[in-house]
Amino acid sequence: MDEKRVLLIVGGGIAAYKALELVRLLRKAGVAVRPILTKAGAQFVTPLSLSALAEDKVYAQLFSLTDEAEMGHIELSRSADLVVVAPATADLMAKAANGLASDLASTTLLATDKPVLMAPAMNVRMWEHAATRRNLAQLQADGVRFVGPDEGAMACGEYGPGRMAEPAAIFQAILALLETARPLEGKRAIVTAGPTAEPIDPVRMITNRSSGKQGYAIAGALAALGADVVLVSGPTALAAPAGVNRVNVETAQEMLSACEAALPAEIAVCVAAVADWRPETVGGSKLKKGAAGPPPIALVENPDILATLSKAARRPRLVIGFAAETDDVEANAKAKLRKKGCDWIVANDVSVAGTMGGDLNAVAIVTAKGVERWERAPKAEVARRLAQRIAEALP
Numbered sequence: 081m082d083e084k085r086v087l088l089i090v091g092g093g094i095a096a097y098k099a100l101e102l103v104r105l106l107r108k109a110g111v112a113v114r115p116i117l118t119k120a121g122a123q124f125v126t127p128l129s130l131s132a133l134a135e136d137k138v139y140a141q142l143f144s145l146t147d148e149a150e151m152g153h154i155e156l157s158r159s160a161d162l163v164v165v166a167p168a169t170a171d172l173m174a175k176a177a178n179g180l181a182s183d184l185a186s187t188t189l190l191a192t193d194k195p196v197l198m199a200p201a202m203n204v205r206m207w208e209h210a211a212t213r214r215n216l217a218q219l220q221a222d223g224v225r226f227v228g229p230d231e232g233a234m235a236c237g238e239y240g241p242g243r244m245a246e247p248a249a250i251f252q253a254i255l256a257l258l259e260t261a262r263p264l265e266g267k268r269a270i271v272t273a274g275p276t277a278e279p280i281d282p283v284r285m286i287t288n289r290s291s292g293k294q295g296y297a298i299a300g301a302l303a304a305l306g307a308d309v310v311l312v313s314g315p316t317a318l319a320a321p322a323g324v325n326r327v328n329v330e331t332a333q334e335m336l337s338a339c340e341a342a343l344p345a346e347i348a349v350c351v352a353a354v355a356d357w358r359p360e361t362v363g364g365s366k367l368k369k370g371a372a373g374p375p376p377i378a379l380v381e382n383p384d385i386l387a388t389l390s391k392a393a394r395r396p397r398l399v400i401g402f403a404a405e406t407d408d409v410e411a412n413a414k415a416k417l418r419k420k421g422c423d424w425i426v427a428n429d430v431s432v433a434g435t436m437g438g439d440l441n442a443v444a445i446v447t448a449k450g451v452e453r454w455e456r457a458p459k460a461e462v463a464r465r466l467a468q469r470i471a472e473a474l475p
């Protein structure tokens with residue numbers, strides 16, 4: 081990504097703080113970032129933090145002699161390979177949809193001849209308002225790309241769609257737009273992600289704390305390199321990465337069926353935290369408390385999706401599993417490689433606090449040839465490196 085350039089417009093919303101993390105991810109991947117901070121944006125992040133992380137000057141004024149002398153707004157609007165608006169507020173979307181040029185950000189959006197990616201962030205009522213719906217449809221018709229918003233709890237106390245996509249998801253959408261080399265074009269990849277949920281009765285289930293972040297990041301990174309990605313996902317709160325076909329499943333058995341239905345594929349990456357066991361019988365009605373005390377729940381083993389894909393008649397050329405270990409990480413990963421019959425195991429040390437559900441991951445890639453340790457990095461960066469490595473392994 082060296083030499084790629086992004087012009088980042090930071091609008092005024094509580095999500096603006098996440099733009100700082102986005103800048104950090106982009107810089108780490110070698111992308112140059114030139115920031116524009118709106119007047120409202122400066123209420124949430126300071127020009128100094130943005131400038132320090134971007135390692136560039138922050139542009140803020142349309143009628144500033146110094147800014148204009150250094151780089152006129154027309155030149156600024158064309159100085160990058162991609163224009164990103166994060167957070168894209170209702171106001172910025174409305175201005176862009178209607179072609180207003182009332183400040184530096186809106187003027188830049190009107191003057192640019194480069195692709196534009198917006199990451200909307202606003203209150204759920206504002207997002208669902210007919211005016212924002214119209215503006216969104218207009219911007220999409222004008223060729224603007226979107227990432228998010230996600231659904232969830234909002235800073236204002238309401239719940240619904242309108243939260244800005246996570247920095248990792250925006251980062252991936254950016255990489256997908258900047259990436260011109262598409263070495264995985266024409267190759268299909270199956271990625272499993274998230275937890276599975278195994279029902280006990282119509283209201284109860286056995287599940288786990290997997291967030292799905294690493295699997296989603298890998299699906300997005302493979303798509304960014306041109307792969308045709310089927311993301312078979314258990315229940316998560318994440319939006320599907322750009323360009324990925326998501327198949328939603330609940331149980332391990334459904335996950336296996338969806339993976340088999342997606343064959344043939346060149347690549348399979350099993351990141352999902354599949355429940356090892358499921359209740360043997362699932363009650364048709366809710367189990368009630370009674371004099372007999374707690375009901376016994378008999379468990380049976382779930383199918384092993386990674387092992388099944390590794391032995392399949394239409395086995396993908398490259399099958400990759402994950403191993404979450406707390407002790408003897410590499411020795412256990414090597415044993416798992418043999419047991420499952422896959423080609424690589426990505427071993428992560430979950431004894432490091434904050435790995436599960438967090439944004440950082442320290443992994444080792446274990447193959448028949450040996451072990452390669454990668455430094456602790458954001459999950460999006462681990463995904464990008466893994467996708468590159470996959471592309472190199474599959475000429």
Ligand code: CTP
Pocket residue numbers: 272332350351352353354355356382383384385386387400401402403404405416
């Ligand atoms: N996996 C799978 N289907 C299962 C169980 C696991 O596809 N039913 C995959 C996971 O997606 C991951 C790898 O297998 O790629 C993890 O292997 P597993 O043996 O489940 O590892 P752990 O959960 O770490 O198990 P153990 O307690 O045996 O170490």
